[in-house]
Amino acid sequence: MNSVLIQAGLAVGLLILGYLFGTIAEKRHYKKIRQREASSAHLPVIASRYPPEDRIYEQRLVRGEVVISSDYFKGFLAGLVNFFGGRVTPFESLLDRARREAILRMKERASEQGAAYVFNIKFDTTRIATGRLAAMEVLAYGTAMVPSAETGPTLDDAVGGMLLNNSDAMTTNTQI
Amino acid sequence: MQYENRQPTDGINVTKTRPLVQFVQLGVAAAVLIVLLVVVLQVSGGWVAKRVPFSFELRVMQELDVDFGHNSEHPQMAAYLNELAQKVSLNMELPDTFEFTVHYNNQDVFNAFATIGGNLMFYKGLLEDMPNENTLAMVMAHEIAHVVHRDPVASLGGGVASTLALLALTGSTGSNMAGSVLSNAGTVTSMQFTRGMEQSADETAVAAMYNVYGHLNGAAQLFKLFSDARGPESQGSKLLEGFLSTHPLDENRVLAVQERAGLEGWSLEGELTALPEGFASWL
Amino acid sequence: MHTTEGSILLISNLEFLPGRTVNKHLGLVQGSSVRSKHVGRDIAASFKNFFGGELKGYTELLADSRDEATERMLEQAKSIGANAVLNIRYSTSSIAAGAAEIFVYGTAVELVDQPGTHE
Numbered sequence: 001m002n003s004v005l006i007q008a009g010l011a012v013g014l015l016i017l018g019y020l021f022g023t024i025a026e027k028r029h030y031k032k033i034r035q036r037e038a039s040s041a042h043l044p045v046i047a048s049r050y051p052p053e054d055r056i057y058e059q060r061l062v063r064g065e066v067v068i069s070s071d072y073f074k075g076f077l078a079g080l081v082n083f084f085g086g087r088v089t090p091f092e093s094l095l096d097r098a099r100r101e102a103i104l105r106m107k108e109r110a111s112e113q114g115a116a117y118v119f120n121i122k123f124d125t126t127r128i129a130t131g132r133l134a135a136m137e138v139l140a141y142g143t144a145m146v147p148s149a150e151t152g153p154t155l156d157d158a159v160g161g162m163l164l165n166n167s168d169a170m171t172t173n174t175q176i
Numbered sequence: 177m178q179y180e181n182r183q184p185t186d187g188i189n190v191t192k193t194r195p196l197v198q199f200v201q202l203g204v205a206a207a208v209l210i211v212l213l214v215v216v217l218q219v220s221g222g223w224v225a226k227r228v229p230f231s232f233e234l235r236v237m238q239e240l241d242v243d244f245g246h247n248s249e250h251p252q253m254a255a256y257l258n259e260l261a262q263k264v265s266l267n268m269e270l271p272d273t274f275e276f277t278v279h280y281n282n283q284d285v286f287n288a289f290a291t292i293g294g295n296l297m298f299y300k301g302l303l304e305d306m307p308n309e310n311t312l313a314m315v316m317a318h319e320i321a322h323v324v325h326r327d328p329v330a331s332l333g334g335g336v337a338s339t340l341a342l343l344a345l346t347g348s349t350g351s352n353m354a355g356s357v358l359s360n361a362g363t364v365t366s367m368q369f370t371r372g373m374e375q376s377a378d379e380t381a382v383a384a385m386y387n388v389y390g391h392l393n394g395a396a397q398l399f400k401l402f403s404d405a406r407g408p409e410s411q412g413s414k415l416l417e418g419f420l421s422t423h424p425l426d427e428n429r430v431l432a433v434q435e436r437a438g439l440e441g442w443s444l445e446g447e448l449t450a451l452p453e454g455f456a457s458w459l
Numbered sequence: 460m461h462t463t464e465g466s467i468l469l470i471s472n473l474e475f476l477p478g479r480t481v482n483k484h485l486g487l488v489q490g491s492s493v494r495s496k497h498v499g500r501d502i503a504a505s506f507k508n509f510f511g512g513e514l515k516g517y518t519e520l521l522a523d524s525r526d527e528a529t530e531r532m533l534e535q536a537k538s539i540g541a542n543a544v545l546n547i548r549y550s551t552s553s554i555a556a557g558a559a560e561i562f563v564y565g566t567a568v569e570l571v572d573q574p575g576t577h578e
Binding site for chain 1: 469470471472473474475476477478510511512513514515517518521522525547548549550551552553559
Binding site: 005007008011014019023034037038041042043044045046052054072073074075076077078079080081082083084087089090092093096117 | 177179180181183186189190191193195196198199202203205206345353354355356357358360420
């Protein structure tokens with residue numbers, strides 16, 4: 001009987017903590033997302049396979065990825081929603097944040113390389129099993145179109161595809 | 177070609193909700209649903225199970241051939257317990273079809289229980305603490321009452337039905353915590369049923385005690401023994417503790433015996449019958 | 460910057476690159492990497508789980524893993540004499556608690572500059 005009480009107390013405590021921290025974190029994250037979206041609006045992300053041919057571009061693969069976890073409250077609420085079925089609203093904002101964050105990280109890497117556009121953007125969303133609660137990874141990737149020097153590159157000096165050391169770029173990213 | 181990045185209106189992909197309100201609404205609805213479901217299944221499962229004839233219970237137990245206790249190693253104890261069961265049951269209203277077998281188990285557990293097929297199990301841990309025959313007879317009468325009320329089969333039926341339903345429902349939440357909280361709600365609901373069974377078994381047992389001995393001395397002592405065996409009182413609220421347990425509170429059971437005695441004019445005092453000589457050596 | 464011996468390969472998830480022509484298709488190349496975090500990271504992540512937010516350890520794990528898968532794909536491409544991999548796709552699968560497989564594939568090609576484009 002004591003174990004029931006301890007379990008109930010723990011659940012209530014975690015629900016309160018999860019709700020408070022989760023709500024604050026979400027508000028803060030959305031604020032940052034909006035700021036960064038505004039400041040990176042000059043770099044169009046286009047879901048098209050046909051890049052412009054108005055000038056010579058180098059193509060570089062750029063990626064942005066983020067693993068985001070639901071808080072305890074969201075997880076619990078989603079469990080209740082699942083019970084009755086319907087729109088799992090607590091996870092809608094979670095995925096929205098993750099997807100926008102992934103795009104922003106991709107754009108930030110494209111900007112660092114002086115890209116004018118990112119073409120053919122693709123997404124990949126995966127549930128990451130981290131034990132009890134839901135966590136998901138959203139990956140956004142596309143081809144950054146970096147305008148070349150006036151003479152235009154030949155294949156020999158076209159710098160290959162991608163920036164591999166992504167972890168460096170990651171550290172500059174905002175905390176969610 | 178012109179390429180632009182226009183910013184669509186924010187929040188189209190996110191439903192505007194008030195999570196706390198949603199939480200309370202869904203939580204209450206789910207809890208009510210679970211409680212109702214468990215009540216319905218316990219009642220109907222128990223009702224159906226009680227319609228199963230007792231002879232079927234006996235046959236099932238024979239087929240299963242469960243090895244109860246250690247009667248063969250303790251023949252004197254086994255004989256004494258079965259004699260006492262006969263003596264007590266003769267003073268209870270029970271249909272002819274009922275049969276009892278008392279089993280002695282030499283494990284050091286402070287417990288006794290009745291299960292399907294009229295099988296009663298008495299543990300060494302309980303027996304060695306028995307101060308007199310009256311108190312032991314109270315245990316015996318209580319367990320026989322369970323069998324007569326068909327409680328073992330009813331709780332099996334109701335329990336299986338509600339456990340299966342709970343598993344199916346709470347599994348569908350996809351969240352361990354929400355699921356386990358809801359299934360705890362179901363378990364607590366089920367406890368209310370077993371408590372009711374214990375109460376009516378006590379009532380039947382008290383009447384049997386009076387019929388056997390002509391007084392109720394020793395009956396209430398049983399519940400004091402339970403209290404002692406449980407150790408120091410827990411700090412939690414009594415109300416909550418009573419709500420979250422399979423049995424009624426010990427002190428309430430003592431009170432119930434006293435009330436009943438007052439109501440029926442049965443004496444709480446009387447000569448206690450000693451346990452037979454050598455009882456301790458039979459353990 | 461990606462540095463392996465020999466020439467550097469161009470990779471893109473576009474099928475056609477303006478100003479360049481595919482001379483030869485050399486076939487499918489693929490790279491895969493399965494990784495998991497050590498238990499300390501897992502414990503940290505499970506605490507973070509209560510409050511929500513980014514699981515940085517996992518983000519880095521998957522980024523590193525994706526780098527490795529891409530490297531492996533490029534190694535395959537080089538071994539068949541390609542100078543570019545086009546139309547690449549990433550695919551991620553969570554295969555066990557804390558472990559994920561990253562898979563990347565694309566078409567290995569021999570790319571040449573379109574004559575007359577850069578004049």
